[in-house]
Amino acid sequence: MKKKFVPYLFVAPYIIHFLLFVGFPVGFSIYLTFHDWNIISPMEFIGLANYERLFNDTLFWKSLKNTLIFLLIHIPLQIIVALFLAELLTQKIKLKNFFRASYFMPVVVSGVVITILWQQLYGFESGLLNRLLTYIGIKKIGWLTDPNWAMPSIAIMATWKNVGLYIVLFLVGLQTIPQQYYEAAELEGATHLQKFFKITLPMINPTIFMVVILSTIGGFSLFIEPYVMTGGGPLNSTLSAVLYIYKQGFFYYHMGYAATLGFFFAFIILLVVFIQKKFVEREY
Amino acid sequence: MRKVIYLFLILLFISCSKNNREFKNEIIYWSSNNTEEIEFARYIVDKWNKENSEFKVKFQPVPEGQSSEEVILAAIVGKTTPDIYSNMWEGDVENYAKAGILVALDTLKGFMEFLYERCDSSVIEEVRSSDGHIYQIPWKINPIMMIYNENIIKSLSQKSPPKTYSEFFKAAEEFKKDTDGDGYIDRWFGYTETIVTWWQRLFDFYPLYLAATNGGSLVKNNKAAFNNQAAINVFKFLQKLYKNNYFPKERLSSRQDVFLDGIIATRFTGPWEISHAEKYKPKSFQYNFSTMPVPDNHNGPVYTYGDPKNIVIFKTCPNPNFAWKFLKYFLSEENDLKFLEMTNQLPRRKNIDSNPLFREFFLKNPKMKIFAEQAKFVKGTDQSLYLKEVFDIISSEYEACVIYGIKSPEQAISDAEKSVNLLFLR
Numbered sequence: 057m058k059k060k061f062v063p064y065l066f067v068a069p070y071i072i073h074f075l076l077f078v079g080f081p082v083g084f085s086i087y088l089t090f091h092d093w094n095i096i097s098p099m100e101f102i103g104l105a106n107y108e109r110l111f112n113d114t115l116f117w118k119s120l121k122n123t124l125i126f127l128l129i130h131i132p133l134q135i136i137v138a139l140f141l142a143e144l145l146t147q148k149i150k151l152k153n154f155f156r157a158s159y160f161m162p163v164v165v166s167g168v169v170i171t172i173l174w175q176q177l178y179g180f181e182s183g184l185l186n187r188l189l190t191y192i193g194i195k196k197i198g199w200l201t202d203p204n205w206a207m208p209s210i211a212i213m214a215t216w217k218n219v220g221l222y223i224v225l226f227l228v229g230l231q232t233i234p235q236q237y238y239e240a241a242e243l244e245g246a247t248h249l250q251k252f253f254k255i256t257l258p259m260i261n262p263t264i265f266m267v268v269i270l271s272t273i274g275g276f277s278l279f280i281e282p283y284v285m286t287g288g289g290p291l292n293s294t295l296s297a298v299l300y301i302y303k304q305g306f307f308y309y310h311m312g313y314a315a316t317l318g319f320f321f322a323f324i325i326l327l328v329v330f331i332q333k334k335f336v337e338r339e340y
Numbered sequence: 341m342r343k344v345i346y347l348f349l350i351l352l353f354i355s356c357s358k359n360n361r362e363f364k365n366e367i368i369y370w371s372s373n374n375t376e377e378i379e380f381a382r383y384i385v386d387k388w389n390k391e392n393s394e395f396k397v398k399f400q401p402v403p404e405g406q407s408s409e410e411v412i413l414a415a416i417v418g419k420t421t422p423d424i425y426s427n428m429w430e431g432d433v434e435n436y437a438k439a440g441i442l443v444a445l446d447t448l449k450g451f452m453e454f455l456y457e458r459c460d461s462s463v464i465e466e467v468r469s470s471d472g473h474i475y476q477i478p479w480k481i482n483p484i485m486m487i488y489n490e491n492i493i494k495s496l497s498q499k500s501p502p503k504t505y506s507e508f509f510k511a512a513e514e515f516k517k518d519t520d521g522d523g524y525i526d527r528w529f530g531y532t533e534t535i536v537t538w539w540q541r542l543f544d545f546y547p548l549y550l551a552a553t554n555g556g557s558l559v560k561n562n563k564a565a566f567n568n569q570a571a572i573n574v575f576k577f578l579q580k581l582y583k584n585n586y587f588p589k590e591r592l593s594s595r596q597d598v599f600l601d602g603i604i605a606t607r608f609t610g611p612w613e614i615s616h617a618e619k620y621k622p623k624s625f626q627y628n629f630s631t632m633p634v635p636d637n638h639n640g641p642v643y644t645y646g647d648p649k650n651i652v653i654f655k656t657c658p659n660p661n662f663a664w665k666f667l668k669y670f671l672s673e674e675n676d677l678k679f680l681e682m683t684n685q686l687p688r689r690k691n692i693d694s695n696p697l698f699r700e701f702f703l704k705n706p707k708m709k710i711f712a713e714q715a716k717f718v719k720g721t722d723q724s725l726y727l728k729e730v731f732d733i734i735s736s737e738y739e740a741c742v743i744y745g746i747k748s749p750e751q752a753i754s755d756a757e758k759s760v761n762l763l764f765l766r
Contacts, residue, residue: 096416096439180590181526190522201534201589203744287535291744292736307538308729309413 088315095309106316116317118292119300120324122207126296127275129211134271135264138219142226143252156227160220167217167280174213175200175285200286203293210281210294218274222267229263230256268332276325297321365395367663372408372427372649373401376683381426383678384670395662402427416441416654423657424667426479430467430648431721431728437475438725443653444473448664458671460690466720467650477667478688480679481646482610483714484547486633487617490626492605501606501630505577508633512586515605525585530606531592531599536739538731543608545738546731547645548574551632555643555719558730564760566734567753573635575749578742589743600625608632610647611711615684629710646718648688673697684708686715726763733759 089106093099110116145156162170177184178199186196199209237255246254257264278296282288288295288303301321305314371381378401385399400422405411408427415421421441428436436442445451451474455464459478467476488501496515502508512529519526532544550556552570559565581587592598599607600621607613617627631642651671653663669675676687677697686708692698693712702709721727733756741752 094435094439095413096436096441175591181524181588182595196524198589200591287537289534289536289739291740291746292536306410307732 085315085318088312089319091312093311095311099312102312106313107320109313110316110320115292115295116297116300119295119297120321122293122295123276123278123297125207126211126214126278127272129208130214130275131268131271133211133215134219134222135267137215138222138267139226139260139264141219142223142230143256145223145227146230156223159223162217163220165217168284170217171213171281171284174216178209178285201290203291206286206290206294210278210285214275214278214281218271222271225263225267226260229260233259265333269329272329272332273325276321276328365659365662367395367397367424367657367659367666368422369397369399369424369426369666370402370422371399373404374683376685377401377427380679380682383682384675388666388669394665395659397666419656421654421656423660423663424651424653426651426670427649428476428652429721430476430650431724433467433476433650433652434469434723434725434727436652437469437471437473441655442475443655443657443660443663444475445477445653445664446474448660450668451664454668454671458689463688463690467723469723476650476652477671478720479649479651479671480685481648481688481715481718481720482612482685483711483718484543484608484610484645484647485629485631485711485714486606487599487609487613487627487629488606489599489602490628491624492602501628502633503631504636504638505573505633506636508577509580509584509586511605512581513584516585525588526603528588528604529586530581530608531587531604532608533593534589534591534739534743536732536735538728538735541731541735541738542645542647544578545574545734545742547608547632548577550643550645550719551634552638553643554640555717557722558734559722559724559727559760562724562764564730564757566760567757570635571753572749575738575741575752577633577635578738579745579749582743583745599627611684611686611708614705614707629707631714641717643717643719644714646688646715646720648718648720677701680708686711688715726760729763730760733763 088099090101090103091099092102092105141159145152145159149155176182180186180196180198180201183199185199189196197205200206233256237259238251241251241255277298279298279302282294282296282299283302286294288299297317298321301314301317304310304317369381369385371377381399381401385397389396402408402425403411405414409429409432412421412425412428416436416439433442437444455474455477463478464474467478468474486501492515493499493501493511496511498507498511502511508529515527515529516525517527518524533540546558549558549566549571552574553568556568556570557565578587582589592603595601595603597616597620598604600617617625621627632644634642651667653660653667657663671687673689673695674697676689679685679687680698680701684705686692689695692715693702693709698712702712724730737747737752737756741747741749747755
């Protein structure tokens, strides 16, 4: 009897931690989805009203659409830039380590700091980017003030911030490709492009898949950038789903509704990742 | 060893148990956490504690957080609220009152007499909750007015600060300029924040609306009350400011002070601007304050938003009578004067501009006198559970109509009205 008890004792810290910090919050959130609660007043049971509201909430669907637009720009851009730079960094170039460190630097710098920095770069009148554009005779762009440009601007910035991490992943992936394949292809007279498309790309399929999944999950949690730079505007064009959930929860204290949005959003992320998994696995 | 563990567990249990006040004869008071107010609170509390032995007051600035509102909420949930809090935004009180966590002050002995002595009846009605009780003491205001660069205004053909929409447009057209010849305006007549955060509208749309309506309401009897010609005119006015490049769409808040740099000529702001301008203004820079712009056919005084912060007593207070006794002392005329001197914020008391006690201060600080005179014509907020959402809805329509011009003012105000009315159906 005593022996049977011992293993449970060893796993107990984890189980207790899990129940306290994961199990209870998740359970409580599910409970909240059926209630109206603004923290200070007593909870009111409202059945499925929060779910009903969710399906009629045009702003939530817009925030979801914005997030998907962000992902559609961010993920391909992230993969192309990271893979391109990783390829460059595998070549024999001077100051390779310096470049590797430089690309990784933004990953470890605080998101808020980077966002404020880019806010300056994106300024319409005084921003560096628009100054460069006018210098070469191109019209200024309302990077953060034009509803058509605001989300792409945020996607460009997010790509710049995260690309270092994905470069590292691709570097690891590229180093696992056996050199003999390239040597054989060279003997057959393959060009650089042929080698890239016929050998590199198929061989780093698992890395690409991992990058897609990580970027998708990271992209779905888009928050700091629109929160600091645009507040979700202009015209709600950068209102991401997480920012909307945050606003419902911590601006208006609609805790029940925010929990409902959170659950629904988590379900969508799972669905998208599941579809991606099927799609990417089938393609290569 | 076992004994040590038991002792530790007992101590842990005690420390986690309900917060028991160490001294029964002690009142805990939280003030705002800006430097001047902390100094004032410390001064008052020290004075009280020296002069009174019946009970002591323990002072603490509201703990740091993203916003004081968040901190107060956390304190309410954790049942660690202070007894007195002196920086409560008027618009928040209705929610707290409804939740039953504030003391109904009108049940305290002598409260209403005190309040009638301090405030006009319109102010008392403004702070009266929808259940008929009063949960807050009007304490201080910072009226929103138009600051203007005197040198610039004198250089324009009107020579005086614009009072009406037409005058504002005329001055703005004259002042706006493309200084570097790149085809883009880079000198504007004014500036307001374009972001949709609800409280930004307290510093542009709302004071303009109050000015145009002589202190009208946004919501009344759980219904939107702003679908009127005044609100439409305010939207039209603001829309033209952006459309004609009199105001920039770009966020200028991350730059150096654009007003003191002469990049903009006016701004809607409060008396806090005085100490800032005095500290950082360039040599020969002159500025002054004027009322908010009004429609051309406006009659009567020009109202504005007062940005009121009030005092509440939480129900967790073990002795509300002690708290009330301290507050009566705290809010005496002499202490209000001290508050004005130390913080450059106006106590919300009637006839402050003509009260002999305050005369000397205003003689020495003529710019503050302008705010004191404006204090007769300020309004706080309507007492509504959904006030923030109301402002948020207006802010979204403001963005679509005023800044981006994709909706007509009539449509935007009408859409805002519909959305606000939906809120009250919940």
